[in-house]
Amino acid sequence: MEYTIVDGEEYIEEIKKLDREISYSFVRFPISYEEYEERHEELFESLLSQGEHKFFVALNERSELLGHVWICITLDTVDYVKIAYIYDIEVVKWARGLGIGSALLRKAEEWAKERGAKKIVLRVEIDNPAVKWYEERGYKARALIMEKPI
Amino acid sequence: MEYTIVDGEEYIEEIKKLDREISYSFVRFPISYEEYEERHEELFESLLSQGEHKFFVALNERSELLGHVWICITLDTVDYVKIAYIYDIEVVKWARGLGIGSALLRKAEEWAKERGAKKIVLRVEIDNPAVKWYEERGYKARALIMEKPI
Numbered sequence A, B: 001m002e003y004t005i006v007d008g009e010e011y012i013e014e015i016k017k018l019d020r021e022i023s024y025s026f027v028r029f030p031i032s033y034e035e036y037e038e039r040h041e042e043l044f045e046s047l048l049s050q051g052e053h054k055f056f057v058a059l060n061e062r063s064e065l066l067g068h069v070w071i072c073i074t075l076d077t078v079d080y081v082k083i084a085y086i087y088d089i090e091v092v093k094w095a096r097g098l099g100i101g102s103a104l105l106r107k108a109e110e111w112a113k114e115r116g117a118k119k120i121v122l123r124v125e126i127d128n129p130a131v132k133w134y135e136e137r138g139y140k141a142r143a144l145i146m147e148k149p150i
Helices: A009-024 A033-048 A100-114 A130-136 B009-024 B033-048 B100-114 B130-136
Strands: A004-007 A052-059 A065-075 A082-091 A119-125 A140-149 B004-007 B052-059 B065-075 B082-091 B119-125 B140-149
Touching: A004 A100, A009 A033, A009 A052, A009 A065, A009 A082, A033 B065, A052 A100, A065 A100, A065 B033, A082 A100, A100 A119, A119 A130, A130 B140, A140 B130, B004 B100, B009 B033, B009 B052, B009 B065, B009 B082, B052 B100, B065 B100, B082 B100, B100 B119, B119 B130
Parallel strands: A082 A119, B082 B119
Antiparallel strands: A004 A052, A052 A065, A065 A082, A119 B140, A140 B119, A140 B140, B004 B052, B052 B065, B065 B082
16 A cells, blocks of 8 residues: 655544544443543644644645654753653554554654654553564654552 | 641742752752753642642641651543652651651542542652562552653
C-alpha cells in the first residue's frame, strides 16, 4: 500500500473521533459512553489550549486516513528544557505492519528537532506492547506513573 | 520530634524555594542555575494556573517547615475521571524516618477523597527509591514515561 505523510491539521475532527473510539478501551472506571464522550471532548480541547501542537497524518492514494501522530512542544517538568510530548500515535488496524507508525514517529521527531526540542517524551501503559515498539526505536523508560484508588 | 500537619497555603514561597533546590539535582541537561531558576518559576506558576490545588505542611513546635505535600484535582487523561495528582511531597533531611511523609500522604489522600477524586496519581523517576516507598503505601505502577534525546 502506498502512503504519504502530510500535515494533519485538516484531519483533527477525524483524529478526535478515532482517538475517542480507541481510548475508550483503556478506560478502567465504569462511566457511560455519553459521559466519556463529553469528557473526551473537554480533555481534547483543554490539551489543545496549551503549548504548540502539530499533527501529521498518513494517507493512502484515495486520501483516506491511515494513521496520525499528535505532538506538542512544551517545557519538561523535570529537566526544564524544551521537549516534544507525543500525545497520540495511531495506525488503523488494516494498515498495520507497513512501517506507517515508524514513519509518523520519525516525522514527529524531525519536526520537534527543527523547533529546538531536546528530547521526545511520551506516556505508555505499562502492559501495552507499544513499550517494546518504542524501545526498539531508541526510547528508554525514565519515570513511572503510579496510582492508588481511593 | 513533635509535628503537626496544617494547611500550607501560607508556606508556598518557602515550598517553592525548597522544591527549587531539590529539583535541580534531578536535572539531566546542562543549563545554568540562573536559567533553571527562571524556568522553575515559570513552570511552578504555569502548573498553579490550572486545576484545584492544595498544600499541606508539617511543622514542628517552633512552626518550622519539616515537609510538605502539593496535590491537585484534575481530570485523568486516560480514565476520564476526577483524580488527584501529587506534584510534590518532601520532608527535610533532618526530619526523615519519623513518618512525616506518610502522614502528609494520608492527609493528601483524605483531602482528595473528600473532593470526589477516584484515585491518586503521581510520577516518580524510575531509579528513585521512592518507588518502593509508594508501593509499600498501596501505589502500583500504571504507565511508563519514556523518552529519547533528539
